[in-house]
Amino acid sequence: MNIAVIGLGLIGGSMALELKQKGFCNYVIGVDNNKEHSESALELKIIDETCSIEEAIKKSELIILSTPVNVSSKIILSILNNIENQILMDVGSTKNELIEKIKSHPKRKNFVATHPIAGTEFSGPSAAHLGLFKNKVTIICDQKDSSSIALDRIKEIYDVLEMKIIFMTAKDHDVHSAYVSHISHISSFSLALSVMDKEKDEKNILNMAGSGFESTVRLAKSNKEMWTPIFNENKKNILEVLDNYIGKLNAFRDAINNNNESALNSLIQEANGIKKILK
Template identity: 50%
Template sequence: MEKIVVVGLGLIGGSLALDLKKRGDFKVYGIDQNPTHVKKAIELGVIDAEISFSELSEADIVIIAVPVNIIPKLTQKVLDVVSNETLVFDVGSVKNEICKAVENHSKRKNFVAAHPLAGTEFSGPEAAILNLFDDKVNIICEADKTDWRILDKAISIFKKLNMRIKMMNPIEHDRHIAYVSHLSHVSSFMLGKTVLEIEKNEEAIFDMASTGFASTVRLAKSSANTWTPIFLENKDNIINSLNEYIKNLKEFKDLIENNNEEGLKESMNNTNYIKSILNGLK
């Protein structure tokens, strides 16, 4: 039985723990700076037991699932104490700073920079669910810097989770993810903020809310403690994506102000092309 240690018992770390316990011969231990999270994770059966950082040398696999601004230094500390055969991987949604932080570490070969594209708007160990990763994409960055035996072990773990693997350069990853994920969260937060500021009557909002509104602002329920570090760690790419987004919003506003019916139709019809792209991903 292999020993897995999950550092960070939130949605992603907890869901990985649940799924791996179900799908393999693993005993799963947890570490979290919040004692309440550890207690809750044990009560819910997310992990089998707590473990101390000093015991990481006995782990076969260490999963780092903490906020992205903490991952670089924590990964260095984990690599300092694990064995030469231990697989260490993170699940952060910003990769370049993490990869740079460990590039010269003597155990760089033990590390896999991963980003499973899965999640919900909920947080904490209570949010952990089974089957979260099925049929989702998992991006691996700088796979060539990992020992092939360690990488093979990581890929076997991801296959147990029914994930599809994609290799990517960390700089490209951070640029692309700013548009397809981080911008979506900014938009959702700001749409929710705008509606709350304009419409003070909350009951009216809920009475009038369509399924479209609910799905669009769903991400606004996400944890600020999770997303603030992400926005700041990927700051340059997010600012670039926001500049493009703001430009398009202004152009759309101008079309409405000028009663430009044909321009509105053209803008929306051109954007309808995204349907064919998203359909192709299914």
């Protein structure tokens, strides 16, 4: 089977590598606006050829849309306009805006909305690697709006990638993502900014940064091309969690400012509840 991968980043590139290695497909056509990415993906043997989107769609049975979420929203209608029997899936971190855009499209049933929860703070085809998805979770959204043929095919992909599939509405997905993923990124970006504001002498950070700081700030290495569109597309949910988060920080601020030990103890003890949820 031929597949097309539109967007040759960490996720699209890693999927291409893994699906070919595992024999799900034998030929991968890659499309990326960024010439360097296309060339790098060819060199790294992530893809077998590169061409225009239209050509890639014609030559493939299955298309993986793995561009930043704003690009996906922009091009998904024209992709659907060009497909006949092909199956289209996306892998974006926000779902509702994309799905709203195509809800009355005659080819809606050929599309499956998915979000494999895998990734690192690195990006581009050079970050792609085998094993990225193994034993992680992927979400399929609004599955009733996809045909059973399309759905079965996409489930097969995620089985090949050794991911656990869970099902959710696109709306619920976007709410949970804001709480469990998007806010972590804003928190890390802001932490990096604060520390760099103060620590003009980088040596202090290097010398004093224990592993605690490193893990908390790791996501601040993530790129704007991916994250600015996510923050815009999931605006409503993100503002809700951001306000809640700033509220918690202010609770810490007040407790510290008032030397209120019992309030601090309560806040920390309550936060420790996360131990029961994550190992």
